[in-house]
Amino acid sequence: MNVMQNAEGKESSATRSAYVSLREMILTGKLAAGEKLKIEQLRTMLDTGASPVREALSLLTSDMLVERLDQRGFRAAPANLANFQEILGLRCALEDMALRKSIARANSEWEEQLVLVHHRMKRAGSQNDIPVFEAAHKAFHMALLSNADSPILIRYCGQLYDLNIRYRYLAAAGTDYRKRDVGAEHDEILDAAVRGDADEASSALINHYRLTGEYLTVPLSEL
Amino acid sequence: MNVMQNAEGKESSATRSAYVSLREMILTGKLAAGEKLKIEQLRTMLDTGASPVREALSLLTSDMLVERLDQRGFRAAPANLANFQEILGLRCALEDMALRKSIARANSEWEEQLVLVHHRMKRAGSQNDIPVFEAAHKAFHMALLSNADSPILIRYCGQLYDLNIRYRYLAAAGTDYRKRDVGAEHDEILDAAVRGDADEASSALINHYRLTGEYLTVPLSEL
DNA sequence: TTGTCAATGAATATCGATATTTTTTGATGC
């Protein structure tokens, strides 16, 4: 008894379950930015012991989603406009680096992977399945960088991606994407990447981020 | 009873003590790269309970000094030449960014801080007090970046600095610094930074790293 | 009023024991 299972039915530890759940709750804002995270409260919430909760929170520290205050427990990482803008700027710089490295090492296998992941994202988008689209969207962006042969850089980009997601949820109420054709932006990035045009791909990617940034800055300025 | 104390006599938690000790042991190679980290072994080694050890190891995951294998415990992060070269390259890119931002926002307070920290480093160097010099050296390099107003970038640079230190220890046996005048390299960086010459400061800094990289690559190529 | 301090309540951190999982060992059959 007491064996945890993940989505695919594979067994998983209580710590990992807690990690995944807490991560989700922080990213989507179910646990608010800056909020104190009490062990007991989370323990009952997730129906598990204190040890897995503490360990999961310690792990979330890596992702900059949780802060650890010595002898004073944990809290969800605070959110504010300056932090958002820093994340946006770093993403542009680091993903530019990673994308250029990826393109410099381009091969047909990577290009095929890109096309595939892009197709899945489009399909999920047309079916209006938000959670699936979100996963596919991240997969697409990470696939663009995946060929850079630089695990640490990829790790940083992934972290920043998630931190950015969080602000999307924070600003969700005031956001209006209607004036944007996000699909076209993605197409442009994909085309340039497959074509091997690093400058074009990078500027399309950065443009994609800057636009998102502008959309989010207004609602976030109230933080 | 059972109150932990840190160097300054201030109280500290068992988890923090374990974190600091384990970090030190991994950075200096007392715990070898790739080595399995058994809880029981560390528990007796640090004379503390299993919970603080586990939590400390989870925290060290943030720093990429420890890997967590689900249901299979922890291990010290592996080390190899490719990893070292990635770290070196990323340091050059990220510290270049941070240094330029720092210089762009230069003010007299920051410049004074630089001069002060540089002085302390020189003094420690002339006194041949290795541990103090190491701390002062890190303080100098971080001070160069500290004015960038970009906490996440600083965090990344600090992580990469520590990861790099680890390779210095790994390669220590075969390293020979005699042909280098590291002090002069530092002076050059400081001068350019205080002068506000970003291009000069950045190239001096990168040169400093590249030289270190060359010195270390030979002994590390046996890994 | 304001500041200090002790007492109380709440939450964190840690321990020791146990359940669970992985790894090793060794017996068995091919």
Add this chain to the structure above:
DNA sequence: GCATCAAAAAATATCGATATTCATTGACAA
């Protein structure tokens, strides 16, 4: 010999209880 699989051993992961620390409250004195 070599693969397979069950039992034993080792290590991890988790629980429940307790010790420790932090936060709050209210009395008392300046």
